Amino acid sequence: MRMNEGVEWALHSCLNLSWLEPGEAMTAARLAAFYDLPAAYLNKQLQALARAGILTSTPGPRGGFRLARAPERITLLDVVTAIEGATPAFRCEGVLRNGPGGRDDVDYAKLCVVSQSMHRAELAWRKELAGQTLADVKATVERRYPETPARTRSWFTSPRA
Numbered sequence: 001m002r003m004n005e006g007v008e009w010a011l012h013s014c015l016n017l018s019w020l021e022p023g024e025a026m027t028a029a030r031l032a033a034f035y036d037l038p039a040a041y042l043n044k045q046l047q048a049l050a051r052a053g054i055l056t057s058t059p060g061p062r063g064g065f066r067l068a069r070a071p072e073r074i075t076l077l078d079v080v081t082a083i084e085g086a087t088p089a090f091r092c093e094g095v096l097r098n099g100p101g102g103r104d105d106v107d108y109a110k111l112c113v114v115s116q117s118m119h120r121a122e123l124a125w126r127k128e129l130a131g132q133t134l135a136d137v138k139a140t141v142e143r144r145y146p147e148t149p150a151r152t153r154s155w156f157t158s159p160r161a
Contacts, residue, residue, distance in 0.1 A: 003083075010079050011137075013049075016152055016156070027064040027065070028042055048082050048083055053068050054068055054079060054082055076134070088122055090115075090121075092118075
């Protein structure tokens, strides 16, 4: 399974937004500049997060994006689903139906051991992502790299050309 790069960008952007002062917003261009990302493409990811209720977007010269809810209420699965969608990674096409002895009246997605195994693996993956919040990631970063929140806030508040 491969997620698009927008998931990584969205997760890092949410983390950076979690360190802003309450009520402060950040533009897509400024968030993109932090990692030298294409602003238009990051903006699409941020808009998807806003549609999912993870971010809010405020228009205008002092507008931008901010977290729509507390980091404790944003799971990694919320972000992944907002960017990638909820479609399962594995989709059983019923290839067994085309093999020797295959029948049209059998639901191979339910009977196929391969399909069942892939479904269990995906559920485990989704459960793991659902069990981790942005607050968990934030706490780990702050424990391992205590200077990161202040350095991030400083970068966003300093004038840039």
